[in-house]
Amino acid sequence: MPEGQIVRAVSGFYYVRTPEGEQVQCRARGVFKKKNVTPLVGDLVRFDWTGDGQGFITEVKPRKTQLIRPPIANVEQAIVVSALREPAIQLMVLDRVLVHCEKAGLDVVICLTKTDLVSDEEEIVRVRSIYETAGYPVVATSVVTGEGIDTVRQYLKGTLSVFAGQSGVGKSSLLNAIHPGFQLATGSVSSKIGRGRHTTRTVEILDLPDGGQVADTPGFSQLTFQGMEATDLSDCFPEFRLRSPDCRFRGCLHRNEPDCAVRSAVEKGEVDAGRYEHYLQFLQEVEALRRY
Ligand SMILES: Nc1nc2c(ncn2[C@@H]2O[C@H](COP(=O)(O)OP(=O)(O)OP(=O)(O)O)[C@@H](O)[C@H]2O)c(=O)[nH]1
Ligand SMILES: [Zn+2]
Numbered sequence: 001m002p003e004g005q006i007v008r009a010v011s012g013f014y015y016v017r018t019p020e021g022e023q024v025q026c027r028a029r030g031v032f033k034k035k036n037v038t039p040l041v042g043d044l045v046r047f048d049w050t051g052d053g054q055g056f057i058t059e060v061k062p063r064k065t066q067l068i069r070p071p072i073a074n075v076e077q078a079i080v081v082s083a084l085r086e087p088a089i090q091l092m093v094l095d096r097v098l099v100h101c102e103k104a105g106l107d108v109v110i111c112l113t114k115t116d117l118v119s120d121e122e123e124i125v126r127v128r129s130i131y132e133t134a135g136y137p138v139v140a141t142s143v144v145t146g147e148g149i150d151t152v153r154q155y156l157k158g159t160l161s162v163f164a165g166q167s168g169v170g171k172s173s174l175l176n177a178i179h180p181g182f183q184l185a186t187g188s189v190s191s192k193i194g195r196g197r198h199t200t201r202t203v204e205i206l207d208l209p210d211g212g213q214v215a216d217t218p219g220f221s222q223l224t225f226q227g228m229e230a231t232d233l234s235d236c237f238p239e240f241r242l243r244s245p246d247c248r249f250r251g252c253l254h255r256n257e258p259d260c261a262v263r264s265a266v267e268k269g270e271v272d273a274g275r276y277e278h279y280l281q282f283l284q285e286v287e288a289l290r291r292y
Helices: 031-035 091-103 121-134 149-156 171-178 189-195 230-235 238-246 261-267 273-290
Strands: 003-010 013-017 023-028 044-051 054-060 077-083 107-113 138-140 160-164 204-207 213-216
Touching: 003 023, 013 044, 013 054, 023 044, 031 054, 077 091, 077 149, 077 171, 091 107, 091 160, 091 230, 091 273, 107 121, 107 149, 107 171, 121 138, 121 238, 121 273, 138 149, 149 171, 160 171, 171 213, 230 238, 230 273, 238 261, 261 273
Parallel strands: 023 054, 077 107, 077 160, 107 138, 160 213
Antiparallel strands: 003 013, 003 044, 003 204, 013 023, 044 054, 204 213
16 A cells, blocks of 8 residues: 655645655544544554555654644754744743743754844854753854854754744745745744734645755744643753653752752753753643642
């Protein structure tokens, strides 16, 4: 039975690409509804041909990862995009996106965009150092000067990546710079905020000339901590995860507990105080959600 990857989904149709590069317009059999499985973009599937470039999906292979919003399966890496200017960088928002990527089990690369708008080089160094110290690769980019574009291209090779980040930070512009063939629509921040929605809407998997794939998505819209446990949250900070085995208590939340390795690292300046502050705020949100 033929196999392929769902590269696009539009109103009940799944576009399945075969290893030979053929695209088949498929529907899903009713059996999926009964099993409570909805095929997702990114799924590897088996299908039956019904002729004329059409078919039926009969089986969805087990997923490596699954994101809810955007709905996509088997993403391995998130390129977390944050603009340095327009909109001004907001580290709390960046940390929130990072938590969601960690929770989903994705590898992360942080991309700081619009360096051409920053005159203070020190600022870029400072932000870069916060996140490199936390354990993330960081790339500073500009589609105006071309800085960092090739580095991002290297990270995309051989894997399925998703671009995450707020509206207007330059995700589509970056993708166009990486591969001009994409010709994705971009827009000004003000006009998009005015309309109150994103330019990019459907989820679609795009092939890169160098062998990787990227998912062009409407972005990570829902960033609450619904369904998360307090201990999950601390595991979503890699620099905490690394140190928590040295805390006196199992399941230490790194708040008031004695002999906490994370707090002691914050005091020594080995863990960024800002990240720790954001963690405490997220922890309050997690606990408030669990009270209801
Ligand atoms: N100066 C400068 N402007 C940029 C850069 N990258 C993107 N922009 C501008 O920022 C605005 C938003 O860029 P987009 O690529 O549409 O942002 P996006 O993240 O895809 O936005 P959504 O589709 O809403 O999620 C556009 O006006 C771009 O021209 C950059 O490196 N330098
Ligand atoms: Zn601790």
